[in-house]
Amino acid sequence: MANGTASGSTEIEAIVPPRGRAARTVLTSGQVRFRWLITLGIACGAIVVFFPFFWMAITSLKTAPEIQRVPLHIAPDHWLNLANYVEVFKRENFLRYLLNSALVASIAAVSSVVVSSLAGFGFAKYHFPGRDVFFLAIVGILMVPFQSVVVPLYVWMNRLGLLDTYAGIVAPDLVSVFGVFLMRQSIEMIPNDYIDAARMDGSSELRIFFEVILPSVKPAIATLLIIKFMWSWNEFFWPMVVISSPQMKVVTMGLMSFTNMYFIEYNLLTAAAVISILPILVIFVTLQRWVVQAVVMSGLKG
Numbered sequence: 001m002a003n004g005t006a007s008g009s010t011e012i013e014a015i016v017p018p019r020g021r022a023a024r025t026v027l028t029s030g031q032v033r034f035r036w037l038i039t040l041g042i043a044c045g046a047i048v049v050f051f052p053f054f055w056m057a058i059t060s061l062k063t064a065p066e067i068q069r070v071p072l073h074i075a076p077d078h079w080l081n082l083a084n085y086v087e088v089f090k091r092e093n094f095l096r097y098l099l100n101s102a103l104v105a106s107i108a109a110v111s112s113v114v115v116s117s118l119a120g121f122g123f124a125k126y127h128f129p130g131r132d133v134f135f136l137a138i139v140g141i142l143m144v145p146f147q148s149v150v151v152p153l154y155v156w157m158n159r160l161g162l163l164d165t166y167a168g169i170v171a172p173d174l175v176s177v178f179g180v181f182l183m184r185q186s187i188e189m190i191p192n193d194y195i196d197a198a199r200m201d202g203s204s205e206l207r208i209f210f211e212v213i214l215p216s217v218k219p220a221i222a223t224l225l226i227i228k229f230m231w232s233w234n235e236f237f238w239p240m241v242v243i244s245s246p247q248m249k250v251v252t253m254g255l256m257s258f259t260n261m262y263f264i265e266y267n268l269l270t271a272a273a274v275i276s277i278l279p280i281l282v283i284f285v286t287l288q289r290w291v292v293q294a295v296v297m298s299g300l301k302g
Contacts, residue, residue: 120183
């Protein structure tokens with residue numbers, strides 16, 4: 001028995017490497033070249049994506065003669081030239097435009113999260129006749145161009161007296177079809193055992209929604225907040241249709257104030273564009289860890 005035990009332990013030691021000894025993977029030359037190609041492709045893609053923002057920021061520090069200079073110089077003559085940013089706020093009521101966009105985008109984002117979460121919970125965890133048909137019909141709205149419904153929507157807003165008001169600007173963005181789809185897919189991944197256990201404890205459906213469902217889909221909520229805020233912030237077509245007074249302009253319409261049919265003031269336009277992307281950048285940096293977690297948790301199965 002002693003010899004059998006000793007020989008068995010020797011075989012185990014031979015199969016299992018000693019603790020602390022790192023396993024090393026030897027890559028072939030082809031694999032090394034493939035990894036370098038992937039790294040090079042990612043770096044080139046990052047440069048292509050980042051360069052327009054870099055060029056916009058650099059141009060915002062130049063004067064009009066510097067922009068028109070031939071040959072072209074990438075760097076501005078004075079890196080601390082903030083005269084364009086000051087002129088933006090002097091020329092237009094740009095702070096009011098920023099506040100209008102922030103108000104409209106915030107209301108649209110919060111409303112979309114609330115409605116989409118409730119609708120997603122119903123489609124994911126309840127069974128009722130025609131559920132799948134209704135869901136497919138809602139998702140099918142994504143294929144309808146917004147421009148095709150602008151005329152009836154404008155007539156409707158006019159009858160309700162909502163033209164040139166905050167309610168009229170934000171009305172089409174209060175519900176997000178994409179948000180319903182996103183929240184339904186996220187809530188569907190939550191195990192039904194959690195909901196059944198909460199019901200056995202006597203929790204109401206509303207309490208289950210707030211205390212079980214919402215905490216489990218925080219990454220999806222953060223993702224929807226960022227996407228919906230960004231969409232509403234960048235919206236130009238509908239505000240241009242419904243807004244008529246200068247004090248109700250949003251930031252996208254404010255950017256158009258630096259262009260006309262004869263010339264474009266690129267130094268002021270780029271400065272205003274830099275200002276306009278700062279709120280979106282702050283929100284993305286604040287919530288990016290939730291977005292990454294949403295991607296990681298996408299493989300969770302209920």
